[in-house]
Amino acid sequence: MHTLNVDLGSRSYPILIGAGLLGRAGSFDQLAARNVLAVSNSTVAPLYMAQLRSSLAPRRVVEVILPDGEAHKTLGNMARVLDVLVANRFARDCAVLALGGGVVGDLAGFAAACYQRGVDFVQVPTTLLAQVDSAVGGKTGVNHVGGKNLIGAFHQPQLVVADTATLQSLPARELRAGLAEVIKYALICDAPLMAWLEQHLGALLGRDPAALAHVILRSCQIKADVVGRDEREQGERALLNLGHTFGHAVEAATGYREWLHGEAVGAGLAMAATMSCECRLLEASDAERVRRLVELAGLPTQVPGVTPQDMLSHMRIDKKVLGGRLRLVLLRRLGAAFVTADYAPEALMRTLAQHCGAGAP
Amino acid sequence: MHTLNVDLGSRSYPILIGAGLLGRAGSFDQLAARNVLAVSNSTVAPLYMAQLRSSLAPRRVVEVILPDGEAHKTLGNMARVLDVLVANRFARDCAVLALGGGVVGDLAGFAAACYQRGVDFVQVPTTLLAQVDSAVGGKTGVNHVGGKNLIGAFHQPQLVVADTATLQSLPARELRAGLAEVIKYALICDAPLMAWLEQHLGALLGRDPAALAHVILRSCQIKADVVGRDEREQGERALLNLGHTFGHAVEAATGYREWLHGEAVGAGLAMAATMSCECRLLEASDAERVRRLVELAGLPTQVPGVTPQDMLSHMRIDKKVLGGRLRLVLLRRLGAAFVTADYAPEALMRTLAQHCGAGAP
Numbered sequence: 001m002h003t004l005n006v007d008l009g010s011r012s013y014p015i016l017i018g019a020g021l022l023g024r025a026g027s028f029d030q031l032a033a034r035n036v037l038a039v040s041n042s043t044v045a046p047l048y049m050a051q052l053r054s055s056l057a058p059r060r061v062v063e064v065i066l067p068d069g070e071a072h073k074t075l076g077n078m079a080r081v082l083d084v085l086v087a088n089r090f091a092r093d094c095a096v097l098a099l100g101g102g103v104v105g106d107l108a109g110f111a112a113a114c115y116q117r118g119v120d121f122v123q124v125p126t127t128l129l130a131q132v133d134s135a136v137g138g139k140t141g142v143n144h145v146g147g148k149n150l151i152g153a154f155h156q157p158q159l160v161v162a163d164t165a166t167l168q169s170l171p172a173r174e175l176r177a178g179l180a181e182v183i184k185y186a187l188i189c190d191a192p193l194m195a196w197l198e199q200h201l202g203a204l205l206g207r208d209p210a211a212l213a214h215v216i217l218r219s220c221q222i223k224a225d226v227v228g229r230d231e232r233e234q235g236e237r238a239l240l241n242l243g244h245t246f247g248h249a250v251e252a253a254t255g256y257r258e259w260l261h262g263e264a265v266g267a268g269l270a271m272a273a274t275m276s277c278e279c280r281l282l283e284a285s286d287a288e289r290v291r292r293l294v295e296l297a298g299l300p301t302q303v304p305g306v307t308p309q310d311m312l313s314h315m316r317i318d319k320k321v322l323g324g325r326l327r328l329v330l331l332r333r334l335g336a337a338f339v340t341a342d343y344a345p346e347a348l349m350r351t352l353a354q355h356c357g358a359g360a361p
Numbered sequence: 362m363h364t365l366n367v368d369l370g371s372r373s374y375p376i377l378i379g380a381g382l383l384g385r386a387g388s389f390d391q392l393a394a395r396n397v398l399a400v401s402n403s404t405v406a407p408l409y410m411a412q413l414r415s416s417l418a419p420r421r422v423v424e425v426i427l428p429d430g431e432a433h434k435t436l437g438n439m440a441r442v443l444d445v446l447v448a449n450r451f452a453r454d455c456a457v458l459a460l461g462g463g464v465v466g467d468l469a470g471f472a473a474a475c476y477q478r479g480v481d482f483v484q485v486p487t488t489l490l491a492q493v494d495s496a497v498g499g500k501t502g503v504n505h506v507g508g509k510n511l512i513g514a515f516h517q518p519q520l521v522v523a524d525t526a527t528l529q530s531l532p533a534r535e536l537r538a539g540l541a542e543v544i545k546y547a548l549i550c551d552a553p554l555m556a557w558l559e560q561h562l563g564a565l566l567g568r569d570p571a572a573l574a575h576v577i578l579r580s581c582q583i584k585a586d587v588v589g590r591d592e593r594e595q596g597e598r599a600l601l602n603l604g605h606t607f608g609h610a611v612e613a614a615t616g617y618r619e620w621l622h623g624e625a626v627g628a629g630l631a632m633a634a635t636m637s638c639e640c641r642l643l644e645a646s647d648a649e650r651v652r653r654l655v656e657l658a659g660l661p662t663q664v665p666g667v668t669p670q671d672m673l674s675h676m677r678i679d680k681k682v683l684g685g686r687l688r689l690v691l692l693r694r695l696g697a698a699f700v701t702a703d704y705a706p707e708a709l710m711r712t713l714a715q716h717c718g719a720g721a722p
Contacts, residue, residue, distance in 0.1 A: 075436075086508065113514065115512065117680070141478065144447050149478075152478045153475060
């Protein structure tokens with residue numbers, strides 16, 4: 001087992017990473033609450049809830065099982081979680097626990113942030129995407145029909161338990177979606193990780209435990225460092241949104257129903273690389289290397305059926321708009337991302353035209 | 362004009378107090394946002410929105426007008442505010458402004474806390490209760506059918522503008538409700554203020570500007586000091602809930618429709634005094650003095666139509682329950698409150714029996 005620490009002063013917390021952690025009562029020693037609301041979905045709960053319950057004993061565990069999928073990450077379902085907390089008369093010293101992927105984690109975390117103005121929260125991520133990204137860092141929230149994660153809160157978990165054994169049961173499509181976030185970390189600040197990924201994607205797609213453990217640990221290290229330096233995204237943390245402004249627009253434009261978040265991020269990374277090339281920051285060969293790596297991970301780089309105009313309209317409500325100007329995370333080289341609002345609108349239009357629309361291959 | 366500062370490091374903010382501030386553009390100099398969502402209610406907006414709009418010019422101001430009353434402080438109405446923010450494509454650099462009393466302030470502040478994980482927030486309180494209490498300190502939230510303020514966030518305003526001239530248009534019932542919170546501050550930590558109130562309640566009820574300015578300034582000073590020392594209610598801030606655990610139960614038991622919040626707090630203060638007496642902390646004559654002051658302010662001290670059992674059941678979901686034990690704020694003398702879970706259940710039952718039930722006078 002590896003233990004990483006997210007260093008946030010009085011809000012610091014450990015990330016436990018290892019195979020079989022879910023079945024070990026010791027994994028939850030940190031958790032003081034005697035009353036736990038476990039939020040999960042209809043796919044994950046049948047696989048792992050019983051094991052979790054026994055590890056949490058003798059605590060009282062009440063369950064809320066949501067339908068599976070990004071389309072269910074709504075304020076309405078968050079209200080459902082709150083209703084169950086109230087109905088069970090859970091007090092401020094309870095904890096909310098998320099067992100599942102990013103949707104469950106974001107929604108349950110937001111409920112924990114708002115119930116009685118904030119109760120303890122535990123993340124038990126069971127997807128690669130949640131283990132490398134969404135379970136760490138305290139961003140919680142739900143979607144609005146107008147845009148992704150537009151409603152939410154910063155609310156750090158008290159503990160993250162990432163059981164890598166759960167990845168063996170993950171659908172292949174979800175595994176690939178998680179790899180998008182790993183590629184993202186490499187592009188932002190870790191060129192050696194990019195080279196490693198180019199060589200070991202086969203092992204990752206084959207679920208080699210050592211390969212998976214390597215990328216989860218490295219991803220969590222990078223994220224914990226960035227979040228420790230900039231919890232509320234006043235600066236550096238915005239880099240972690242590489243590919244996400246494009247990706248969120250893809251998700252919103254398709255009603256959160258067709259694309260997995262990680263798939264949209266994969267296409268978004270390819271778009272960010274193209275845009276960096278259009279802005280004469282990145283060599284065409286490097287942008288091509290990004291596109292190839294995304295494709296090697298089995299992820300889309302093209303968005304058929306969404307027009308560049310649709311994309312633009314959804315990007316304008318993105319949280320990175322300031323003073324009416326949309327900021328983008330771009331690459332000045334592989335392994336070096338930066339935020340900028342200084343780009344030619346035509347470069348953005350050319351980028352969208354290359355990746356989106358009915359005519360996209 | 363008086364300016365007080367709430368000292369919270371990077372989240373510090375000024376409270377401006379004075380007559381006519383609403384009509385002065387300079388009152389909003391602090392406000393950097395060019396896009397403002399002004400939330401108000403159907404009673405206050407016709408009186409003051411036009412004046413506010415001209416003071417905010419040339420900023421863009423979009424309005425959300427809610428129905429008046431505590432019954433409308435719901436997650437559904439908070440979602441309405443979010444819908445308007447999204448529909449107008451307001452970015453993270455917008456501000457939400459609350460023009461009205463505690464209901465508008467709590468709900469708008471919660472929307473500001475959740476929109477894009479937190480945008481700027483300005484309080485323009487127009488009731489005595491909001492000016493002396495709810496507009497200061499960053500507690501935001503909405504009610505749940507199961508209990509008062511069960512859903513919310515800590516989100517400090519960037520600026521509070523308390524225009525004391527607005528109190529001249531306040532219904533008498535609302536003015537009295539606001540006095541409950543002023544009496545609360547006196548009981549918690551300011552015995553001289555209690556004596557002052559006993560002498561000057563007539564002037565306050567007659568809306569003497571100097572008397573009103575005195576209690577607003579003193580109340581805000583006390584609240585700013587307490588919040589500056591304990592923003593998130595880890596300790597001392599809980600004292601500000603004197604009378605509120607009882608009061609919230611009265612409001613919840615009557616569906617948030619019959620009692621104004623301040624009226625319920627008035628009765629709650631009388632109950633807290635009785636309970637302190639039942640616990641042999643306070644002299645009977647002092648409890649009687651509290652009851653008389655509440656009545657002199659024109660506030661109820663009895664709760665007919667709600668049984669002690671109803672009260673208990675609603676008190677059990679209060680945010681001050683820890684480890685299954687309900688903590689209460691009690692008085693060890695007038696001007697000295699403290700928090701305790703160490704009391705005889707029978708003392709609580711005797712207290713409720715004296716103030717509640719069909720048989721209450």
